[in-house]
Amino acid sequence: MKKIAILGSTGSIGTQTLEVVRNHGDLEVTALAAGSNIRRLEEQIREFHPGLVAVWSEEKAKELRLLAADLNVRVVSGMEGLIEVCTCPEAEIVVTAIVGMIGIRPTIAAIEAGKDIALANKETLVTAGHLIMPMAEKYGVQILPVDSEHSAIFQCLNGEQQREIHKILLTASGGPFRGKKRGDLEHVQVEDALRHPNWAMGQKITIDSSTLVNKGLEMMEAKWLFQVDPEHIQIVVQPKSIIHSMVEFVDGAVIAQLGTPDMKLPIQYALYYPHRRDLPGERLDFWKLSEITFEKPDMETFAGLRLAFAAAKAGGSMPTVYNAANELAVSRFLSRKIPYLAIPEIIEWCMAEHKAIPNPSVEEILETERQTHEMIESRW
Numbered sequence: 001m002k003k004i005a006i007l008g009s010t011g012s013i014g015t016q017t018l019e020v021v022r023n024h025g026d027l028e029v030t031a032l033a034a035g036s037n038i039r040r041l042e043e044q045i046r047e048f049h050p051g052l053v054a055v056w057s058e059e060k061a062k063e064l065r066l067l068a069a070d071l072n073v074r075v076v077s078g079m080e081g082l083i084e085v086c087t088c089p090e091a092e093i094v095v096t097a098i099v100g101m102i103g104i105r106p107t108i109a110a111i112e113a114g115k116d117i118a119l120a121n122k123e124t125l126v127t128a129g130h131l132i133m134p135m136a137e138k139y140g141v142q143i144l145p146v147d148s149e150h151s152a153i154f155q156c157l158n159g160e161q162q163r164e165i166h167k168i169l170l171t172a173s174g175g176p177f178r179g180k181k182r183g184d185l186e187h188v189q190v191e192d193a194l195r196h197p198n199w200a201m202g203q204k205i206t207i208d209s210s211t212l213v214n215k216g217l218e219m220m221e222a223k224w225l226f227q228v229d230p231e232h233i234q235i236v237v238q239p240k241s242i243i244h245s246m247v248e249f250v251d252g253a254v255i256a257q258l259g260t261p262d263m264k265l266p267i268q269y270a271l272y273y274p275h276r277r278d279l280p281g282e283r284l285d286f287w288k289l290s291e292i293t294f295e296k297p298d299m300e301t302f303a304g305l306r307l308a309f310a311a312a313k314a315g316g317s318m319p320t321v322y323n324a325a326n327e328l329a330v331s332r333f334l335s336r337k338i339p340y341l342a343i344p345e346i347i348e349w350c351m352a353e354h355k356a357i358p359n360p361s362v363e364e365i366l367e368t369e370r371q372t373h374e375m376i377e378s379r380w
């Protein structure tokens, strides 16, 4: 029995992780954490019997304690609760499927407690990769990517030498607005941006996929996971999301991982690594597929991707500004307070106003996030 804890169990990755648990008999859920959907949490407690559950607000935690009064579960709340879930003694691996850089402190706590990390929460690595990767090495824990592109790269690198990588080819679907120009995007509504062509995901990452900020975050995530400079990460648009990413080696050989778009594959690959397990569902049929096409990304229209390369180049606290500005801008767009094109504008403005701090500590990262949000609040 492999024992797992899940941060963000009610979300898209969280529920698919539980589906993987349901499909196999040898995973045990020891702890769960989620934001506010206590009805779904209650169902999850009844089905998977974790001993510990964290909810963000104490008010919701109180409600959940009543709902689950007949069950043998302890309900905790707040950041302390998230950290308790990440460090609970039984868990061997923590799936970080929470959204946003709120995942930084819990992820660090999990590493310090010696847990392997199945990492979906890319914002944490983007902002604190320089702290997390050396820490994982120090504590001897594995960081196993759940993001489909990074899982693909990880699979392509199996048995290969890091120093023999020439470049990473990070594939992108191009999102729902592929081929559009800036003028076409002026009146984009929340519903339009939430319509992803290939993947069903949480709202924030779906908006990020439409602006290509998601690919920018993934480029920085790849930089930390695989220790590759951004100049050696090339974004390749491949609209059907069949090739999940590729690696080109020094001799020119390119290795790719392909499959139907199903997040359960990278999730279970991370949970069972280095083994593969059965996964029911649709398989690729190359006779039906017939072609796979490629394009260059349009970094002028999708300024969010261009800005990600600029943030990575500046380094230090600049990726935090990029990410924190995007997190707040996306939440404002989702609540219809700002137009779609304000998202990259806000990121660009915040980055221009910021002087990067080299090697920021966790406190400096969180302070940079706070200042970035304050700046946005003063103007938008």
Ligand code: NAD
Residues within 6 Å of the ligand: 007, 008, 009, 010, 011, 012, 013, 014, 033, 034, 035, 036, 037, 055, 056, 082, 096, 097, 098, 099, 100, 102, 120, 121, 122, 123, 146, 147, 148, 199, 200, 201, 202, 203, 204, 205, 263
């Ligand atoms: P989601 O919005 O569907 O789920 C987020 C989860 O985090 C929910 O369970 C929510 O309750 C929880 N959460 C949010 N704030 C919280 C808080 N303050 N305290 C405790 N829990 C909190 O998001 P998602 O699409 O599952 O994405 C999760 C992460 O995985 C993101 O970082 C995303 O970029 C990454 N990711 C997602 C996908 C995907 O297919 N959905 C693919 C690759 C990477």
Ligand code: MG
Residues within 6 Å of the ligand: 147, 148, 149, 218
């Ligand atoms: Mg991805």
